[in-house]
Amino acid sequence: MSFQHSVEAWVKNHQNIRKGERFRRIAKGLGYAEKLFLEKVWFPMFGHMDHLHPEYEVVDFKDSYRYIDFAYIHHLLRIAIEIDPFGTHLRDMTRDQYSDERDRQNDLIIDGWKVIRFSLDRIRDNPRACQRRIQNLIGKYLVDWQRLKEMSLEEREIIRIARRLQKDLKMQHIKDWLNISDPYARKLLHGLVKKGELAQASGTQRITAYRLMSNQYDYLLD
Structure with missing residues (x-):
């Protein structure tokens, strides 16, 4: 299907499922910048x-x-x-509107959204750069999602517990939360160390505490 036909069918579908202000905003049509983004960046990529x-x-x-x-x-x-x-977007804003726009973006991030912004100039002059940023963001998600899928339910829960504790993770935490035995808790923790998800935080001959290697799964485990 051509770009034009794809966009028309896509817009019509969203019109059919929307009501009120949501319908009004899509019914008035896409702006020039939004259409250019779809034509130059999104559709050629996907x-x-x-x-x-x-x-x-x-x-x-x-x-x-x-x-x-x-x-x-x-x-x-x-x-x-x-x-x-560029230009009208900022020139026509009051100081309060500018602050409100920043609050809006912060609220999205706090609520778990990934926010990515493109200028009209970048879309028009270098659409490939925009595509690379989107591909990198989605690609990172797919890699993280695949790694989580390869973990057992207990392993994913240990990662979640470690994130929420915000301090070194000990075997007793895992035993209490998951209601499992010492040997099984130790096996799960050692397995996550081998996978590179946890690292030794304390202990010499035997690990007594663990720490997360990164917070890369935050947006997948919230």
């Missing part, structure tokens, strides 16, 4: 609009409705894609 939502509605921490230019939602990954035309 060849479809699957999992991409225009003018996506979210509720902020003040219970106000906000709208994201494009939201990519696939499994547990949520990416907010914002297009910023």
